[in-house]
Amino acid sequence: MSSTTSLTLGNMVAGVLQWVILLFLMRRYVYKPLLGAMQKRRENIAKQISEADKLREEAEKLRQEQDNLLKKAHDDAKALIAQARREGEEEARKIVDQAQREASYRQRAALEEIHHERDEAIKMIRAEVADLVLMATGKLLERNIDEKDQERYLDQILQDAGQLQ
Amino acid sequence: MIFSLTAFQWPPFITGLLAVVVVLVFGLMAVRQLTPGVPHGAQNVMESAVDTFQDLVGQMAPKALAPNLTLLSLTLFLLLVVANVIGLLPLPGIGTRWIHSPTAFLSMPAGLAIVIFLLIQWSGIKYKGLGGFLVGWFWKPIPVFGVVVNALEQLVMPVSLAFRLFGNILAGELVLRMTTNPHGLSGWLVVVLVGTLWLVFSLVISLIQALIFTILTVAYMSIQASTEH
Numbered sequence: 001m002s003s004t005t006s007l008t009l010g011n012m013v014a015g016v017l018q019w020v021i022l023l024f025l026m027r028r029y030v031y032k033p034l035l036g037a038m039q040k041r042r043e044n045i046a047k048q049i050s051e052a053d054k055l056r057e058e059a060e061k062l063r064q065e066q067d068n069l070l071k072k073a074h075d076d077a078k079a080l081i082a083q084a085r086r087e088g089e090e091e092a093r094k095i096v097d098q099a100q101r102e103a104s105y106r107q108r109a110a111l112e113e114i115h116h117e118r119d120e121a122i123k124m125i126r127a128e129v130a131d132l133v134l135m136a137t138g139k140l141l142e143r144n145i146d147e148k149d150q151e152r153y154l155d156q157i158l159q160d161a162g163q164l165q
Numbered sequence: 166m167i168f169s170l171t172a173f174q175w176p177p178f179i180t181g182l183l184a185v186v187v188v189l190v191f192g193l194m195a196v197r198q199l200t201p202g203v204p205h206g207a208q209n210v211m212e213s214a215v216d217t218f219q220d221l222v223g224q225m226a227p228k229a230l231a232p233n234l235t236l237l238s239l240t241l242f243l244l245l246v247v248a249n250v251i252g253l254l255p256l257p258g259i260g261t262r263w264i265h266s267p268t269a270f271l272s273m274p275a276g277l278a279i280v281i282f283l284l285i286q287w288s289g290i291k292y293k294g295l296g297g298f299l300v301g302w303f304w305k306p307i308p309v310f311g312v313v314v315n316a317l318e319q320l321v322m323p324v325s326l327a328f329r330l331f332g333n334i335l336a337g338e339l340v341l342r343m344t345t346n347p348h349g350l351s352g353w354l355v356v357v358l359v360g361t362l363w364l365v366f367s368l369v370i371s372l373i374q375a376l377i378f379t380i381l382t383v384a385y386m387s388i389q390a391s392t393e394h
Contacts, residue, residue, distance in 0.1 A: 003167070004270045004335055010173035012276030015181060015267065019277060022185045023240040030192035031236050033199050034211060040201035
């Protein structure tokens with residue numbers, strides 16, 4: 001009668017064989033593919049990490065480049081604005097200068113014209129006054145004075161009028 | 166204890182085969198939809214087990230021994246876990262008897278322990294050289310007479326391995342039979358309270374004993390393989 005405490009050679013060998021056969025089958029059909037998959041995963045992860053590192057480096061480089069570009073564009077814009085302002089100011093100054101020049105010229109011209117007109121007017125008035133005076137004097141004297149006298153009187157009168165002025 | 170060269174016990178052989186099949190089926194489930202991507206289900210469990218044993222063995226064994234010892238010990242562990250649990254399942258036995266675990270018979274643990282003893286000696290020869298191995302056996306800690314101490318030490322290893330596993334599993338099963346038999350000494354109350362607790366306890370014991378057996382195997386082989394003693 002067999003009991004659990006009896007040692008039987010057949011069962012000892014059978015137990016060992018079960019272990020060995022299981023080991024053989026597991027090794028061949030389970031461990032090998034499983035370890036292969038694990039190794040492949042390890043490689044994939046390592047590859048992905050190195051790729052990510054490379055991508056990050058590239059991104060960093062691109063960012064640097066864009067930073068530089070942006071900075072350059074900023075500087076350019078600043079320079080352009082400054083130049084435009086300078087030019088604008090110059091232009092404005094030029095316009096103002098020209099306007100002032102023109103204004104002063106016009107003023108001068110106007111003044112000259114006024115003076116000229118006044119002189120003309122005075123001349124005309126004098127002539128008129130001279131005629132009137134001549135006529136009045138002639139009438140008063142009731143006599144015609146000859147040319148020579150007329151000239152003399154007129155000069156006299158004109159001189160007087162000039163002194164009156 | 167009876168030793169027999171000719172007798173053969175069928176129950177532990179059949180339950181042992183059952184354990185082999187269960188482990189193998191689980192292993193095949195793990196690689197059925199094998200992916201190097203994110204592992205799911207059985208593959209995940211199996212990978213965790215492989216990973217754990219790689220770490221465990223890697224800490225103890227020399228580098229050259231580690232890969233093979235990992236697979237050997239992992240297989241041993243899986244086989245023992247399933248084998249230990251078989252006796253706890255409510256499987257219908259022959260007649261009124263319950264089915265025992267194959268490890269609750271002395272033969273299987275003893276057979277494994279003897280092979281492990283040979284493996285320990287083999288790893289000593291392979292990694293220390295025959296000279297170093299013989300020095301270790303006969304010249305440490307004292308010349309010539311050291312062999313007595315070493316023989317005792319080396320023989321205690323497989324004997325303790327075999328009896329620890331066998332004793333724990335058999336005892337667990339016998340106490341489970343007593344505490345879960347409502348017609349015997351214990352009533353239903355005992356079955357529900359003590360029996361359930363003992364079943365949980367035995368499940369834990371099954372796991373722990375399989376682990377102890379495996380870890381000690383790895384440790385013994387690693388110690389014998391290490392060059393400094």
